[in-house]
Amino acid sequence: MIQIKNIHKSYINGQNNLHVLKGIDLDIEQGEMISIMGPSGSGKSTLLNILGILDNYDEGEYMLDGKKIQHLNERKAALLRNRMLGFVFQSFNLVSFKNAMENVALPLYYQKINRRKRNRIALEYLDKLGLRDWAHHLPSELSGGQKQRVAIARALITQPKVILADEPTGALDSITSQEMMDLLTEINKSGITMIIVTHEHDIARRTQKTIRIIDGSIQEIVENEAGSTKFEVRTQVQSTKYEVASAPSCKHYEKVA
């Protein structure tokens, strides 16, 4: 799904040239769930932004789903992002004056789908994530976990092949973080390739592989036990419903029919 070879990236600030990525090679197969770990400033977000076609690279090669990603103009990049990729961020990045449904529907606006249809589809995705009752609430009325689930619904609505998540649990408490990983794992099982940047071991160990980056280079790639199961790849994400099953002391997501 993703092949990068010898990727280099520098930022130029005035006189200073900051060499952030120093020859990254990475091969990510369709349906894999991997994590990227490393100290703050090691280049994790820079790498994720390049994978997400949000930023350019200086040297090397990037193939996404068999297509060479290089020197794309913004229109082409936006088109590919909208068709192929879903994004999840630490700070949720929801539009504060739009309700949950409108936030989820936003990517379909860029596909020029009419309001009625995109809101209907958005409601279906909110329903899958157990948030139908919150559809008309503003982000400020939602908990952190709920906001991140809205962001995940927004990422899923275009049926991406890859989800890129930059510290998706960074603003959540540990229980909500693990629930978020349950959810991302379920989504991965539906066949979507999942790339998660994190600096938490409890999050990384739940992915199949951890890429450790130090100072712009890959230091090692660790296979995690939890992720060793090779999941059956299905493509029918639409038929999957994720529900919040609440019990007094434990909450988890269950996949129903």
Ligand SMILES: Nc1ncnc2c1ncn2[C@@H]1O[C@H](COP(=O)(O)OP(=O)(O)O)[C@@H](O)[C@H]1O
């Ligand atoms: N747009 C930018 N312009 C200049 N320097 C940047 C920019 N983005 C990131 N950097 C610098 O590049 C380095 C790597 O940043 P980043 O990829 O965000 O690291 P991480 O996500 O691992 O914490 C840091 O030193 C950061 O300050």
Ligand SMILES: [Mg+2]
């Ligand atoms: Mg970062």
